[in-house]
Amino acid sequence: MRVNKEAAERLREEAEKRQITQQDMLNWMLLRGLPSQSQGDRGAGTTGYSWPTDLTNPEDVSKKNKGSTGVKQLNLAITSTAWNKLHCFSNSIGLSKARIVQDLIIHYTFTSPENLEKQRQRREEATQQDNQYRKTPLTEEQLKEFYRAFNELIEKEEERVNELFDVAKESYEGRLSESSEDDS
Secondary structure: EEEOHHHHHHHHHHHHHHHHOOOHHHHHHHHOEEEOOOOOOOOOOOOOOOOOHHHHHOOOOOEEEOOOHHHHHEOOOHHHHHHHHHHHHHHOOOOOOOHHHHHHHHHOOOOOHHHHHHHHHHHHHHHHHHHHHOOOOHHHHHHHHHHHHHHHHHHHHHHHHHHHHHHHHHHHHHHHHHHHHHHH
């Protein structure tokens, strides 16, 4: 499709800034920038998106074109999901795909560099936490040492509990002997 020079230049600049291809940049914009048209979403146990038939194969749809042809030809492959989303959106609002893509490229709002940095830091922290729990299995010696220390702790706790019961028992026995003397 043909877009104006401003849209072509912005797509190229944003792709370079993020160090991805223009094709990936356009896919990103289409998938994130256009409203959802599908009924359902992909996930485990699904067969894919379900696109509304009145938008995929419309009858009597008139569309407004851009009014002028663009000066730059975009010859980029996009995913089928991005294409279906663009096609359905084009049919639902009655604008040409070229007009939608051109306006989307020009007006797309990207995440600020500060927020991108915050997201990157959060991802790194999450990765570090994940890696922290991914350790190599313990050796047989390490397992023996762990169980020895664990059993030692259990024995100490049992001793403390027994001491508490002994104190409680002595306190209780003293009260029993006092109450039996009062009864006689």
